[in-house]
Amino acid sequence: MIIEDSPGLLVTFDAKDGWVRFEFKGFIEGEAYRRPLDAAIKAMIAHKVNKVLWDCRRMKVLTPEDQAWAESDWTPRLVKEAKAKRSAVVVPKSVLAQMSVKRVADKSAPHTRNELDSRHFDSIEAAEKWLRSGD
Numbered sequence: 001m002i003i004e005d006s007p008g009l010l011v012t013f014d015a016k017d018g019w020v021r022f023e024f025k026g027f028i029e030g031e032a033y034r035r036p037l038d039a040a041i042k043a044m045i046a047h048k049v050n051k052v053l054w055d056c057r058r059m060k061v062l063t064p065e066d067q068a069w070a071e072s073d074w075t076p077r078l079v080k081e082a083k084a085k086r087s088a089v090v091v092p093k094s095v096l097a098q099m100s101v102k103r104v105a106d107k108s109a110p111h112t113r114n115e116l117d118s119r120h121f122d123s124i125e126a127a128e129k130w131l132r133s134g135d
Contacts, residue, residue, distance in 0.1 A: 001013045001015065003020070003036070003039050003040055003043045004035065004036035004039045004040070006028065006032045006035070006036055007025065007026075007028070007032065008024065008025050008026050008027055008028025008029075008032055008033065009022060009023070009024055009025060009028050009032070009033065009036050010022075010023040010025065011023075011036045011037075011039060011040050011043075013043050013047055013049070014053075015047070017051075017128070017131065017132060018047075018049045018051060019049055019051035019052060019053050019131055020040045020043055020044055020049060020051070020052050020053070021052075021053040021054075021055065022036075022037075022040065022052070022053070022054050022055065022056075023055040023058075024054075024055065024056050024057070024058050024059035024060075024092075025058055026058055026059075026060055027060040027061075028060075028062075029062070029063045029065075029066055030063075030065075030066065033062070033066050034066070034069060034074070037070070037074050038074070040052075040082075041074075041077055041078060041081055041082045044078075044082035044083075044084065045081060045082055050082070050083050050084050050085040050086065051084070051085065051086045051087075051088075051131050051134075052078070052084055052086070052087045053088050053090075053124075053127055053128065053131060054087065054088065054089040054090060054127075055090050055124060055127075056089060056090055056091060056092040056097065056101060057090055057091075057092060057093055057124075058092075058093070059092040059094065059097040059100075059101070060092075060094055060096070060097055061094065061096035061097050061099070061100050062097075062100040062104070067100055067103055067104055067107075070104045070108070071103075071104055071107035071108050072107075075104070075108040075111050075112065076108075076111040078116070079111055079112055079115045079116050084115075084116055085115070085116060085117065085134075086116070086117050086118075086130075086131055086134050087116055087117070087118040087119075088118075088119055088121060088127035088128070088130055088131050089101060089105075089118065089119070089120045089121065089127070090120075090121050090122070090123065090124050090127050091120050091121065091122055101120075105118065117134070
């Protein structure tokens with residue numbers, strides 16, 4: 001089920017596997033980035049899912065403003081409101097995007113510690129397998 005489809009990001013709910021999937025399609029910023037992430041939290045709450053799959057292979061660098069928002073606003077809500085427990089990240093091909101992902105993960109650590117098990121993978125298959133292996 002499609003939650004949000006913007007030019008830079010597709011967010012879907014996978015009822016079979018029980019997770020929300022983010023598929024980056026390129027560069028995205030501002031409201032076009034934030035709106036789908038907010039919609040995903042609402043969907044996770046509505047469908048009572050606690051797993052997230054990030055397909056970041058085509059992701060480009062995030063703006064400093066969007067990184068700061070993800071770190072201080074969105075990630076805490078992902079953990080506290082949506083009760084996310086597992087997050088699988090398929091690593092971006094872009095080195096700059098990899099740096100964005102790392103920064104958000106590092107800066108979000110105080111909000112996710114002991115609550116969110118987040119792992120990085122080189123393939124979508126490995127990420128899906130890991131998500132399926134946990135409850």
